[in-house]
Amino acid sequence: MTETPSLVADGQEEVVARDGVLMTLAQATAASEERFRAGQEAAADGVPLSSLSGMDETTDAYADFKAGHEAPFKQEDWEVELAGNGQDLYGMARCGGSPDYFRIWGGTDHVNDCPSNDFSFNSLYFSGQRDPEVIWQLAYELVSIFNGASELFTFRSRKQTIRGIxxxxxxxxxxxxxxxxxxxxxxxxxxxxxxxxxxxxxQMSARLGLLILATENEDIYMMLKYLGLESSWSNYYKLLETMETHAELKGMTIPGTKADRGRFTNNANNFSLVGYDARHGLKPLSDRENTVAAMTLEEAHAFITGRCKGYLNTVYPEYFKFQ
Incomplete structure (x- = not known):
């Protein structure tokens, strides 16, 4: 709010002039905050300051509006409303103190004093961001990583989606x-x-730890992104090759037997066993009978996530000790 001379009469509330109008200091402060917030909301809506007409740039109102429009936003200014597995989020929200990378809250209907499926999150990545486009893309990415982490522990886990920001x-x-x-x-x-x-x-969940690590480690990032995709033989095969490549680059080996790997790859490659999701298309029948036992997609998920957990135990032993 622009400073202006104040008038104080004996025993009366302080009076200031705002754009030529006398008002109490409390009224002037409220008016200033209202214009500041209006400027913030215009920026959040993507409305450029230059496109606003009819505002006198010499007024206190314009100065407050401009200050709000140009002010950096805080993490807590934003809310990403989620839709999906509310029961899963309920457990996390009840623990309290989730890290600011993925700060979750909700699960309580305060009006009716009962549980609800309404959950939201924000992130420290939102701090200082003014463009809603950036917030949306950050939110999409964080939810995608979180969904991938959930799939590491549950086959076809119910995914979280963004209902609104x-x-x-x-x-x-x-x-x-x-x-x-x-x-x-x-x-x-x-x-x-x-x-x-x-x-x-x-302390809250290994999934949140994985989310944090995935923001700066390509191997975990790729692991969770693949897991967040549709459950399929081809996606699982890509994930296996990706993690084996990362392990080789680090001079390490993922625990596991050749027999288990062979059973998975034989199924994943075989059109006659898994159909159109096979890594290879239809090939001429071989005289040699395929003796490898058929594997369900859920069994393939168990194999792949087991290899992923083995990778995490090997490469990040300070954080993970999966059985």
């Missing part, structure tokens, strides 16, 4: 998910602060 409680226009393949990277913070986030995440 809000800025200070006001819904912003929906944006389509972009085809972006890149790590979010570590936010600017001291190592001890990152350690606090990681400890808190692992």
């Amino acid at each position: 809000y800025f200070h409680g006001k819904r912003v226009r929906t944006r389509e998910q972009a085809r972006v393949i890149s790590l979010l990277g570590r936010p600017c913070m001291h190592q001890f602060k990152w350690d606090e986030h990681m400890i808190k995440a692992m």
